[in-house]
Amino acid sequence: MIKDKILVIGACGQIGVELTLELRRIYGGANVVASDLREENPLLKGTGPYVSLDVMNKEMLHVQVIRQNITQIYLLAAILSATGEKNPNLAWHLNTTSLLNVLDIAKDENIRKVYWPSSIAVFGPTSPKKNCPQQTIIEPITVYGISKYAGEFWCNYFNHRYKVDVRSLRYPGLISYKSEPGGGTTDYAVEIFHDALAENHYTCFLKEDTYLPMMYMPDAIRATIELMESDEDKISIRTSYNISGMSFSPKEIGEEIKKHLPGFTMNYEPDYRLPIAQSWPQSIDDSVAQKDWDWKPKYNLASMTSEMLKNMK
Ligand code: NAD
Ligand code: AKB
DSSP: OOOOOEEEETTTSHHHHHHHHHHHHHHOGGGEEEEESSOOOTTTTTSSOEEEOOTTOHHHHHHHHHHTTOOEEEEOOOOOHHHHHHOHHHHHHHHHHHHHHHHHHHHHTTOSEEEOOEEGGGOOTTSOSSSBOSSSOOOOOSHHHHHHHHHHHHHHHHHHHHOOOEEOEEEOEEEOSSSOOOSOSTTHHHHHHHHHHHHSEEEESSOTTOOEEEEEHHHHHHHHHHHHHSOGGGOOOSSOEEOOOEEEOHHHHHHHHHHHSTTOEEEEOOOTHHHHHHHSOSSBOOHHHHHHHOOOOOOOHHHHHHHHHHHHO
């Protein structure tokens, strides 16, 4: 049996912390090397090795891969949709160069598997709004969406041309309480819990009827590991798989929170993130992921809300 040694890049971010902890639970703490530009997240301390690493420095990345005998890479470093619009050049540069650095090294060093997440942000205003299919019109309007769509095709290219086993999911907005979200348009669905518990009130930067696809973090972590552990012959999509959890609007999540915190109130002050959200689908068709590797979410709006409030209290 191959003994895997995993490198997680961007391990101190919203997904990275929880994914690293779960990978360490499965593969053993010493076999999962966490890395980031930032200081080590307190939740990771003492659970396994940590290296400070800038993924843009290809030489340093290459040295770490060789030095640590890495066999799998999870690349999570990116600039998300809202922050990306403030500095489009930086977002394009980080999101695409980081992926090319990792794919090149994976090709040269025979890395067994690579994971790189895409996003529902690849879709744009011309994509279907409801049950957006795996293959459809894709015309993203954010630099983040453009970088993710380009990245999907780089993954596809490296798989077909060089046989790099790179796998990917188009995550919806992710909702978690262990680590903070990092500059996305769907972040309102995390902020709302913090403000509800602190002030019993939330001012939302989207309109009340802005439906978006969302997922509770435990489902996203499970989807990631299920995809990565699936047999290679089950993977028919080498760009990125649609996956779906739940869909709701700010008004609906507010009403759900109100069932637990009766005095909770909301108002709306839409900003530059509203057109981004309105350009994305409201719900996602993930039938290809269901068929290929048996994907099925566990959480809906009600169960996610009660878990979030229970854990955050
Ligand atoms: P995040 O912003 O919370 O974390 C990204 C991490 O990467 C940060 O800790 C940051 O310090 C690190 N990083 C940035 N530049 C780096 C560099 N040059 N070298 C090394 N590390 C660097 O992001 P996240 O929400 O955890 O997202 C992880 C991945 O999942 C991204 O590719 C993102 O596009 C994708 N995704 C996230 C969501 C979501 O809702 N969180 C949804 C869809 C897709
Ligand atoms: C964002 O809002 O930018 C992310 C995403 C959906 O990719 N959460």
